[in-house]
Amino acid sequence: MATPLWRQRDFMLLWGGxxxxxxxxxxxxxxTPLIVLALxxxxxxxxxxxxxxxxxxxxxxxxxxxxxxxCDRKVVMFVANLGSGLALASIALALAxxxxxxxxxxxxxxxxxxxxxxANLGRxxxxxxxxxxxxxxxAAAQFGTADHIALLGGPPLGGFLYGAGGGPVAxxxxxxxxxxxxxxxxxxxxxxxxxxxxxxxxxxxxxxxGIGWLWxxxxxxxxxxxxxxxxxxxxGLYLLVVVxxxxxxxSGLSIGLIFAVGAGGGLAxxxxxxxxxxxxxxxxxLRGTTFLSFVIFGAYAAAGSNALLAAITAxxxxxxxxxxxxxxxxxxxxxxxxxxxRVTSLTRLVTLGAHSLGFFLTGLTLQYAGTGWTIGVFAGxxxxxxxxxxxxxxxxxx
Numbered sequence: 001m002a003t004p005l006w007r008q009r010d011f012m013l014l015w016g017g018x019x020x021x022x023x024x025x026x027x028x029x030x031x032t033p034l035i036v037l038a039l040x041x042x043x044x045x046x047x048x049x050x051x052x053x054x055x056x057x058x059x060x061x062x063x064x065x066x067x068x069x070x071c072d073r074k075v076v077m078f079v080a081n082l083g084s085g086l087a088l089a090s091i092a093l094a095l096a097x098x099x100x101x102x103x104x105x106x107x108x109x110x111x112x113x114x115x116x117x118x119a120n121l122g123r124x125x126x127x128x129x130x131x132x133x134x135x136x137x138x139a140a141a142q143f144g145t146a147d148h149i150a151l152l153g154g155p156p157l158g159g160f161l162y163g164a165g166g167g168p169v170a171x172x173x174x175x176x177x178x179x180x181x182x183x184x185x186x187x188x189x190x191x192x193x194x195x196x197x198x199x200x201x202x203x204x205x206x207x208x209x210g211i212g213w214l215w216x217x218x219x220x221x222x223x224x225x226x227x228x229x230x231x232x233x234x235x236g237l238y239l240l241v242v243v244x245x246x247x248x249x250x251s252g253l254s255i256g257l258i259f260a261v262g263a264g265g266g267l268a269x270x271x272x273x274x275x276x277x278x279x280x281x282x283x284x285x286l287r288g289t290t291f292l293s294f295v296i297f298g299a300y301a302a303a304g305s306n307a308l309l310a311a312i313t314a315x316x317x318x319x320x321x322x323x324x325x326x327x328x329x330x331x332x333x334x335x336x337x338x339x340x341x342r343v344t345s346l347t348r349l350v351t352l353g354a355h356s357l358g359f360f361l362t363g364l365t366l367q368y369a370g371t372g373w374t375i376g377v378f379a380g381x382x383x384x385x386x387x388x389x390x391x392x393x394x395x396x397x398x
Contacts, residue, residue, distance in 0.1 A: 005142055010130040010190045017184030018123060019146040021081070024177025026154020028088065030256055031162045031170040032105075033242050035095075039102060043243055044363040049105055056110050057352035060117040065345025066206060068121050069338070073129075073192040077122035078182045083115035085178035092171035119181075121348060125340045126192045128332045140328040141273040144321045148266035159256025210342030219282075219398055220334065223327050224347045226290065228354040229385045233297070233378035234320065235355040236362025240300070240374060241313060243366050250306055258310040265314025269321040276322055282330055283395030289323035290389050294382035301375045330398070 005011055036046040067076060087108045094100040131139045161170040214221060238259075245255045277285070296315045303309040335343050365374040389395065 005131065005135065005138060008131065010188045011127075011139065011142075013184045013188050014123070014127060014130055015142055015146055017181035018143065019149060020177045020184075021181040022147055022150035022177075023154050024174035026150045026259075027158035027161065027170045027177075028174040029238060030154065030158035030242075030259065031167045033239055034159075034162050035100070035167050036102070036105070037246075039100075043239065043366045044368075045102065046239055046363055048360065048363065049102070049109060052106055052109050052113065052356070055356045056113040057117050058349055058356065060114055061121075061345045061349035061352065062207060062342075064117045064121050065210065065342040067118065068125050068341025068345070069206070071193070073122045073126050073341075074185055074188060077119050077126070077185045077192075080115040080117075080119035080122065081178045081182035081185070084112045084119065085175040085182070087112035087115065088171050088175040088178065092168045092175060095168040095171065121341060121344055122192075124344045124348070125337075128337070128340070129192050130188070130190050133333065136332045137277045137325060137329040138274040140325045140332065141270050141277075141321075143328075144270035144273060144325055145267060148263045148270055148317065148321065150263075152260050152263035152267055154259075156253060156256035156260045159251070159253040163251065163253055207342065210339050210346055213336075213339055214343055214346055217334065218394055220331060220347075222392060222394070223286070223330060224350055226286065226385055226389065227327055227347075228350045229381060230290075230293065230320070230323070231351050231354040232358040232361070233381055235358030236374075236378075237313075237316075239359065239362050240366065240371065241309060244300070244303060244371055245306060245309060247371070248306065254306055258306055258313060261310035262313030262317045266317030266321045269318035270325070273322050273325040277325055277329060282326060282398040283392075285322060285326045286395060287386070287389045289319050289326070290382065290386040292319045293323070294379060294386050297382055298375070298379040301372060301379075 005015075032049060033046040036049050037043070040046075091100065091105065091108050094104055127139055127143070128136060158170050161167070161173070241258060242255055245258055250258070280288075293316065296312060296319060299312045299315075300309075303312055331344075331347065362374060362378075365377060
């Protein structure tokens with residue numbers, strides 16, 4: 001019988017470091033749109049600042065994938081987390097000195113996002129190295145638990161810190177969380193590099209190897225496209241909920257509590273996601289989660305109170321958690337370790353490109369069309385994703 005994940009030291013170091021880092025990220029994520037709205041009053045500007053992170057991911061994804069497959073992933077993740085922490089510390093200092101500008105925020109966010117590319121790809125490549133293959137769905141669910149624990153505590157803490165101090169402490173806390181994550185990575189004993197690296201073939205041929213392998217995996221390609229579609233609207237969910245709540249007169253703390261309730265739904269789902277994954281086939285889970293996401297997201301049009309807004313967000317995060325566990329476990333199971341960094345960089349490039357575009361589109365539609373049209377457009381996209389999964393015959397084989 002496999003050792004429980006909570007008793008596996010290396011997994012818990014990777015998981016615990018990620019939990020701390022995500023908690024800091026959620027704290028600053030709730031503060032960022034509030035700061036931009038306070039500086040400019042523009043949802044489009046808020047979407048631009050948030051979206052810059054996805055743009056740098058697109059720029060760095062393929063080079064980062066090569067680095068992940070060529071270098072010690074532990075060293076890459078350590079350096080990347082240090083760099084992200086420094087970028088965020090500069091924002092905290094500028095806020096404390098009342099010198100923060102949109103230009104500074106954009107540059108620091110771009111630097112933090114660049115470092116995040118390497119750390120994020122390193123984590124995706126490293127987690128199958130610290131658990132047994134049969135525990136991959138449970139490990140993916142555990143990472144989902146960390147995300148939602150952070151989402152449970154981060155937004156209300158970020159809202160409180162923003163209300164109490166205007167933001168410097170929120171960004172300082174996020175910087176500290178990155179540095180703590182870097183330290184926890186150093187303590188991992190398992191080798192995180194490629195077990196049997198192949199001969200160097202040159203950059204173009206190595207990139208082509210990853211693309212060729214991914215092209216021969218139709219189900220994984222389809223998963224990636226569905227994930228990108230979901231990310232397109234989910235990326236702007238933070239901004240959408242902030243704008244809806246703010247227009248209803250909610251305070252920063254109240255907005256944080258809405259996301260905390262939402263995270264409770266995701267956390268509850270993460271605790272049972274591995275069991276759900278064992279009970280249903282991958283194709284069934286994909287169809288079910290895309291349909292439920294469409295129905296739940298459309299309900300935002302009727303969110304007339306903070307309580308209802310929080311309940312809808314909780315349901316959405318619960319379904320999204322099951323989807324993420326399904327997609328992550330499938331990818332980790334079938335991807336060879338020797339090309340994991342390159343394949344992950346390609347799939348994440350598409351996803352994070354959609355993430356960036358989603359922020360821009362959400363900001364623009366909120367500013368120029370209003371919340372009703374924004375909800376309608378993205379609910380329609382979710383309906384198309386469900387219809388695509390229902391029509392995909394290949395999913396019947398997985």
